[in-house]
Amino acid sequence: MTARPALTAGGGPSQVFDDLRVLDLSRWVAGEFCTKTFADFGADVIKIEKPGEGSLTRHRGPYPGDTHNPEASALFLHLNTNKRSVSLDFSTTIGRQLLLELAAKADLVVESFRPGTLECHGIGPRALHEANPRAVIVRISAFGQTGRYRDHEATGLVLQAMGGPLNATGAADRPPHRKPGMLDHCTIGRMAAEAALGGLFSARRSGRGSVIDVSGMEALLAGADRRASYLLTAAYAGMNAPRGVRSPHRGAATFTGSFRCRDGHVMLYVANQVFWNRLVDLVAAGDDGFRTRFRDRFSFDSPEEQRAFRDRVEDWFATRSKHDVMAHGQAAGIPLTAFLDVGEVADSEHFRGRGYFIKADHPAVGELEYLGAPWRMRSGWRLRRTAPLLGEDTADVLAELNTPLAPAEAPGGAEPV
Amino acid sequence: MTGAPLDGVRIVDLTVVWSGPGATTLLGDLGAEVIRVEDPRRTSRGVSARTADREVGGREYATRSYPERDPGKRPYDRSPIFNWHARNKLSVSMSLGTPQGHADFLRLIEKSDVFIENNTKGVLAKLGIDYDTLSAVNPRLIVVRMPALGLDGPMSDYRGYGPNFNALVGIQAMDGYADGDPTIAGENYHMDEASPAGAAFAVLAALWERERTGRGQLVEFAQAENVMHEIGEYFLDHQMNDRVPAPAGNRDPLVLQDVLPTAGPDVWVALSIRHDADWRALEGVVGAADWLSEGRTGELRTRNADRLLEHLADFTARYGVDELVDLFQSAGIPAGEVMSEARVLADPHLADREWFQTRSHPTVGTYPYPGHPWRTDGFELRWGRPVPGFGEDNAYVYKDVLGCTDAEYDQRVAQGLVSDEQIV
Numbered sequence: 001m002t003a004r005p006a007l008t009a010g011g012g013p014s015q016v017f018d019d020l021r022v023l024d025l026s027r028w029v030a031g032e033f034c035t036k037t038f039a040d041f042g043a044d045v046i047k048i049e050k051p052g053e054g055s056l057t058r059h060r061g062p063y064p065g066d067t068h069n070p071e072a073s074a075l076f077l078h079l080n081t082n083k084r085s086v087s088l089d090f091s092t093t094i095g096r097q098l099l100l101e102l103a104a105k106a107d108l109v110v111e112s113f114r115p116g117t118l119e120c121h122g123i124g125p126r127a128l129h130e131a132n133p134r135a136v137i138v139r140i141s142a143f144g145q146t147g148r149y150r151d152h153e154a155t156g157l158v159l160q161a162m163g164g165p166l167n168a169t170g171a172a173d174r175p176p177h178r179k180p181g182m183l184d185h186c187t188i189g190r191m192a193a194e195a196a197l198g199g200l201f202s203a204r205r206s207g208r209g210s211v212i213d214v215s216g217m218e219a220l221l222a223g224a225d226r227r228a229s230y231l232l233t234a235a236y237a238g239m240n241a242p243r244g245v246r247s248p249h250r251g252a253a254t255f256t257g258s259f260r261c262r263d264g265h266v267m268l269y270v271a272n273q274v275f276w277n278r279l280v281d282l283v284a285a286g287d288d289g290f291r292t293r294f295r296d297r298f299s300f301d302s303p304e305e306q307r308a309f310r311d312r313v314e315d316w317f318a319t320r321s322k323h324d325v326m327a328h329g330q331a332a333g334i335p336l337t338a339f340l341d342v343g344e345v346a347d348s349e350h351f352r353g354r355g356y357f358i359k360a361d362h363p364a365v366g367e368l369e370y371l372g373a374p375w376r377m378r379s380g381w382r383l384r385r386t387a388p389l390l391g392e393d394t395a396d397v398l399a400e401l402n403t404p405l406a407p408a409e410a411p412g413g414a415e416p417v
Numbered sequence: 418m419t420g421a422p423l424d425g426v427r428i429v430d431l432t433v434v435w436s437g438p439g440a441t442t443l444l445g446d447l448g449a450e451v452i453r454v455e456d457p458r459r460t461s462r463g464v465s466a467r468t469a470d471r472e473v474g475g476r477e478y479a480t481r482s483y484p485e486r487d488p489g490k491r492p493y494d495r496s497p498i499f500n501w502h503a504r505n506k507l508s509v510s511m512s513l514g515t516p517q518g519h520a521d522f523l524r525l526i527e528k529s530d531v532f533i534e535n536n537t538k539g540v541l542a543k544l545g546i547d548y549d550t551l552s553a554v555n556p557r558l559i560v561v562r563m564p565a566l567g568l569d570g571p572m573s574d575y576r577g578y579g580p581n582f583n584a585l586v587g588i589q590a591m592d593g594y595a596d597g598d599p600t601i602a603g604e605n606y607h608m609d610e611a612s613p614a615g616a617a618f619a620v621l622a623a624l625w626e627r628e629r630t631g632r633g634q635l636v637e638f639a640q641a642e643n644v645m646h647e648i649g650e651y652f653l654d655h656q657m658n659d660r661v662p663a664p665a666g667n668r669d670p671l672v673l674q675d676v677l678p679t680a681g682p683d684v685w686v687a688l689s690i691r692h693d694a695d696w697r698a699l700e701g702v703v704g705a706a707d708w709l710s711e712g713r714t715g716e717l718r719t720r721n722a723d724r725l726l727e728h729l730a731d732f733t734a735r736y737g738v739d740e741l742v743d744l745f746q747s748a749g750i751p752a753g754e755v756m757s758e759a760r761v762l763a764d765p766h767l768a769d770r771e772w773f774q775t776r777s778h779p780t781v782g783t784y785p786y787p788g789h790p791w792r793t794d795g796f797e798l799r800w801g802r803p804v805p806g807f808g809e810d811n812a813y814v815y816k817d818v819l820g821c822t823d824a825e826y827d828q829r830v831a832q833g834l835v836s837d838e839q840i841v
Binding site for chain 2: 016017019033036037041060062063064065066072074075077078079136143144146147148149152153154155157158159160161162164165166167168169170171174175176177178179180181182183186187190191192193194195197198199200201202203204205206208209210211212213214215217218219221222223224225226227228229230231232233234235236237238239240241242243245246247248249256257258260265266267269271330333334335336337338339340341342343344345346348349350351353354356365368369370371372373374375376377378379380
């Protein structure tokens with residue numbers, strides 16, 4: 001293993017959070033997304049990982065060649081940039097004491113264990129606040145630290161069912177349909193990060209820490225997903241959001257959805273009369289009869305008429321490439337975009353031209369391109385180091401603690417304690 | 418109690434539609450004074466008295482979503498697509514296109530900490546309020562702009578809504594039933610979902626930075642680049658294995674899961690079997706059945722997923738959803754009802770946690786509102802007035818914040834520049 005530059009040493013421009021230390025006890029996507037937000041903007045994030053096992057995201061993959069390797073999981077590599085890793089078992093007496101010493105020097109502690117787990121190990125909020133009254137403690141769980149579902153089990157799919165607008169999704173004759181990937185967990189992690197920073201502002205003002213309870217279900221219910229507006233509609237008017245009808249809030253003037261092109265798909269989102277007329281002009285293409293028939297309409301008079309219109313749009317798109325359709329649509333001022341896969345996004349002149357992708361080396365997977373700044377500000381995002389190997393920073397972090405508890409020599413820097 | 422974290426921070430809010438307003442809601446929760454600047458001649462809340470008139474008696478969901486399905490005389494105060502994010506905010510009427518409105522706006526900027534907007538790229542320049550103009554008036558001002566694709570680059574003028582930009586960043590290509598074309602099978606407006614907490618965090622970060630430097634700055638929050646971080650692992654996988662993700666429906670490569678029918682009409686249950694322990698617990702729930710031997714290992718569950726889920730669907734279709742959730746959760750298996758809004762409103766767990774907040778407003782009535790996304794015992798969060806009536810805070814903003822005399826204020830009202838009614 002080649003030596004890697006220390007994360008906390010000087011050099012490089014300052015970053016907004018380089019005055020913050022975060023103790024990251026989380027092991028799954030929401031917690032790691034939350035602490036990544038701090039790490040990428042300069043905070044010293046210390047991940048506490050179970051010796052020999054490490055974060056659960058190390059065991060999810062995907063991996064190079066689909067071969068399980070906890071140092072090469074793409075999910076872990078993405079979520080843990082700029083963090084340090086300490087192997088530490090806090091179920092042992094010395095591990096618990098070391099954890100409390102680390103907490104004493106941390107501004108923020110993030111955890112996502114099942115409710116009650118930290119308390120069982122003697123490192124619950126009371127113990128953490130005894131060690132450090134200023135600490136902001138963010139607790140992420142599926143249903144919160146109280147209430148009758150507190151101990152229920154959940155996955156992202158279950159949380160989308162209960163927190164997201166899953167009941168309004170999918171084709172009418174098929175099951176409801178979730179959002180893909182880890183988007184649900186990331187939403188919860190984002191809310192947790194926003195909460196944590198709110199807590200840090202409060203701590204800076206008052207000198208006192210706080211305990212923040214992030215319930216995944218509530219974070220989804222309250223978010224900008226359509227759920228919050230549908231809930232309010234139900235409260236106001238007693239209506240549930242219909243299934244099989246896209247975006248019912250926008251009413252009858254919409255003509256939206258995905259359409260096939262010669263080489264892929266495009267997303268059309270005609271949400272008002274102006275866009276509608278532009279679409280009519282585009283697909284009419286010299287057919288004045290068609291243009292006159294459909295311009296300035298709000299709705300169709302019959303299913304046959306709707307079919308005729310849809311056929312024209314489908315034919316117009318099907319004979320062209322998705323990039324052609326997008327170019328024509330955008331030139332005409334219509335919300336019309338191509339479906340790009342992640343490879344096409346990575347090759348796109350737009351994101352590449354903006355310098356969004358950043359190459360960096362990692363001891364286990366070599367050089368890869370990582371996603372860049374999620375937003376741009378002075379003293380903002382930087383990739384200082386790729387994700388840590390399991391326990392890579394154990395020796396350094398314990399040495400910084402300067403505690404008699406730490407083993408005098410930690411060979412190779414990766415010895416678990 | 419120590420007050421709210423952003424007490425004393427004033428935010429000028431020129432956000433529209435969904436993602437921007439969602440961000441300022443979170444900042445208002447933290448105690449910031451969020452002042453929505455609204456032009457009485459624009460439909461900044463997505464509805465107007467004119468369109469509502471046309472909607473009365475309609476059968477569409479959208480036209481019946483007002484309190485008691487009645488748009489009333491002030492539909493712009495009564496629309497759930499505005500009111501879901503309207504808590505704690507102030508509303509001031511100001512016409513930026515007029516010389517007086519422009520001057521008033523700059524006075525407001527002078528007395529504020531943050532200005533945030535999510536209009537299309539060219540709007541600020543057109544209104545004569547680009548960053549250079551604003552920072553000259555107030556060097557401590559933080560300006561957060563949220564153009565979907567950034568302030569420069571070949572696609573930065575592209576038009577679109579959440580699903581359009583989802584498509585451009587790779588998310589939409591992963592959405593859809595496993596056997597079908599990529600589409601928008603769900604209510605997938607995910608860029609809109611990702612921006613509010615992200616942009617609120619960016620505002621907080623810039624305020625944190627200002628504490629150190631004393632200077633404001635321009636924050637460029639390209640919403641597409643922000644949301645892309647939620648699928649970052651697929652970009653690495655593409656480089657590692659030269660592949661791109663395909664639609665997977667409700668399925669997962671490592672977890673046996675789906676949304677399954679129940680005995681109730683269009684009532685569904687989400688069920689996940691994560692590992693062998695869940696499978697053993699499932700065997701206890703289902704009892705004796707031949708097919709259970711086909712799912713005892715992760716490898717078997719992956720190979721036989723279609724068949725196993727069919728058997729599970731046969732099982733779940735025999736029971737009501739409450740019974741199913743109870744059966745599975747008692748055995749430690751992740752399961753949850755696909756909840757209608759009515760079920761969420763009546764949910765006993767949310768009642769235990771007192772999550773919904775009942776609030777009143779004179780032009781809306783009294784209703785339960787979605788609560789905060791998170792809670793804390795260490796400081797206060799605001800959940801006060803549910804919605805500002807249009808122009809409800811005109812007098813406060815013009816007289817108390819900008820220092821207008823009564824005569825100056827009355828003159829603006831007489832000229833039609835200040836109104837507590839949306840005119841279009």
